[in-house]
Amino acid sequence: MSVKIDVRNLSKIFGRKPKKVLDMLKKGMSKDDILKRTGHTVGVSNVSFEVNEGEVFVIMGLSGSGKSTLIRCLNLLNKPTTGEIYVDGDNIIEYDKKQLKQFRQKKVAMVFQHFGLFNHRNVISNVEYGLEVKGIPKEERYQVARDALASVGLEGWEEKMTYELSGGMQQRVGLARALANNPDILLMDEPFSALDPLIRRDMQIELLELQSKLRKTVVFITHDVNEAFKLGDRVAVMKDGKIVQIGTPEEILSNPSNEYIEDFVRDIDRSRVLKASHIMFKPTALLSIKDGPKVAVKEMETNGISSVFVVDGERRLKPRFPGSVTMNS
Ligand SMILES: Nc1ncnc2c1ncn2[C@@H]1O[C@H](COP(=O)(O)OP(=O)(O)OP(=O)(O)O)[C@@H](O)[C@H]1O
Ligand SMILES: [Mg+2]
Structure with a gap:
């Protein structure tokens, strides 16, 4: 697995003299205190993480925790106050204007919460927009x-x-517009939050299906823990501009690193996150394919069970009829 995006010690502070505030941040002063003392807002506070090529990396957190600020740093819509962002090994913060333009046209595309479509253009010309800017001929685009x-x-x-x-359809147009540029990286800032629950569920499934074909590197933001755990290969949880935990959904669920995360995951539908392997156990009784019905009944009675798996000479489960014998069969 190769690293596509490597973010190191990234901070973004909003205000007139953000660099002056960095020292306070380093000394551990809280976001609230910095705001009171200096009038500066800490958007993102010293975060480091890697996103692997082809993974869906979800950033989750409450409103104001810094999710949008962070994702907007990844295409430099927000200029970081300090830190490094390597994409395919290049520190994009050092890009000049021309390199940045190329980066935005070729490597990344963003999908926004409120679609961000042009109302005066029809559907196809919204999707064509990025290609038009790139100067792709009419027929081709x-x-x-x-x-x-x-x-x-x-x-x-x-x-x-x-x-x-x-x-839902407008958001599909937004997604198509992003995909039309064939970017390596899709940045999605709460793309489904404005949709009603049923449409939202459809869109989540569609995104997963698309992703299984396209294998883009996706950074996806949500404040919905169920959405985060459904879509994310890994999830980063943010609070007050900091990342408080990064892990797979299973890791976060089975080992929340503090109370804030415990609160977050309290209402999660665990059945959607836990894998079958988490509830599997070794069978206490097995039948060989050579055993007759009497042996089968005895085995079930002895073990107090009403069905038993049948295996062949190499202890492989026999998939036919139907791999197990029940009291009735
Ligand atoms: N342009 C800006 N100028 C000043 N402060 C900003 C700006 N953008 C964001 N902030 C501040 O940065 C912090 C993080 O905001 P951000 O929009 O990143 O949060 P969020 O996690 O995306 O929240 P939401 O779920 O509501 O979208 C907030 O305290 C916000 O007030
Ligand atoms: Mg936001």
Whole structure:
């Protein structure tokens, strides 16, 4: 697994003289105290993490915890106050204007919470927008945009105006627009938060299906713990600008690093996160394929069970009929 994005000691402070506040941050002064003392707001506070190529990395946290500030640093919509961001080994903070333009056109694309579509353009020309800016010829960009729309299930909607579409469909257009640029990295800032629960669930499933084909590197923000654990290969939890825990959903659920995270995961639907392997145990009784019905009944009676697995000479489960014998069979 190779590292796609490597963020080191990144901080973003909002205010007139952000660099002056860095020392206070280093000394451990809290976000609240810094605001009171200096009028500066700590958006992101000394975070470090890596995102692997092809993974869905979710950033979760309450409102104001710094999620948007952090993700906007990853395409330099926010200029970090200090720290380094390596993408494919390049520190993007050191990019000049031309390099940054190329980076934004080729490597990253962003999907926003409120879709961010142009109302005066129809669906297809919204999706074509990035390609148009890049100077791709009309025919070619039309074809790419059509394919991107088809990949999010919007074939046939090309000529509609965006306001004629439902919220879920508008967000699909936003996703198609991002995909049309064929970026390595998708930055998604609460893309499904404005959608109602059923549409939201559909979009989550669609994103997972798309991702299984496309294998982009995705940074996905949400404040919904169920969404985070459903989508994320790994999840980072933020509080007051800091990352308080990073891990797989299983790791966070089985070993929350503090009370804040325990509170967060209290309402999670564990059945969606825990794998079958977590509840598996070794069977107490087994039948060999050579055993007859009497042996089967005895084995079940002895063990107080009503069905038993059947294995072959190499102790492999026999998948046919139906791999187990029950009292009735
Ligand atoms: N442009 C800005 N100027 C000043 N302060 C800002 C700016 N953007 C964000 N902040 C501050 O930075 C902190 C983090 O905000 P951010 O928008 O990153 O939070 P968030 O986790 O995305 O919250 P939400 O879930 O509400 O979107 C907040 O205290 C906010 O007030
Ligand atoms: Mg936000």
